[in-house]
Amino acid sequence: TTLPAEPSTPAVERTLVLVKPDGVRRGLSGEVLRRIEAKGYTLVAVELKQATTELLAAHYAEHEGKPFYQPLVDFMLSGPTLAVVAEGQGVIPGFRSLAGATNPTEAAPGTIRGDLGRDWGLKVQQNLVHGSDSTESAAREIGLWFPGL
C-alpha cells in the first residue's frame, strides 16, 4: 500500500508569473527572475511577449466591468510582458508572498512590489508583477500564455 504524502510536503506545482510592462520598461525583468531563482524555484519557460486584447480579456476575465479594467488592459498593452512559468513545492502561494500586496505602497519591504514599486497616481496600479492565485488559475493562465506547454 502507498502511504499518503505528508501534509508538510506540498506537491510540486507550477505558477504563471508576469513581469508587467512597467517592470520590463524599468529593466527589472532580471531582478524578478533572480528573486524566483534565489528562492529555489525552477524556471520552466520564459518568453518576452506583446500581449493582445484577446489574451488580456481572457487573462483578466474576472475583472471585466470593474473601474480599473480598461486602464489595466491599456497598461498591459503598453509594451512587452515577460511571461514566466516557475515550478516548485508551494510556488503558487510562495510567489504571491515574494510579490507582496497588490498596492505597492502597502506591500511589505522585502517583497518585489514593496522594494521596487510605488504609487504613480494612475488609474491602475503599476505593480510590476502578476502571480497566479490558485491551482485552477495557474493551469488556466499557463494555458493562455504558453499554449504549447
Ligand code: UDP
Ligand atoms: N488593480 C488596480 N486597482 C485595484 C485592483 C487591481 O489597479 O483596485 C490592478 C493591479 O495592477 C492588479 C491587477 O489589477 O495587479 C489585478 O488585480 P488583482 O486583484 O487580481 O491583484 P493581484 O492578484 O495582481 O495582486
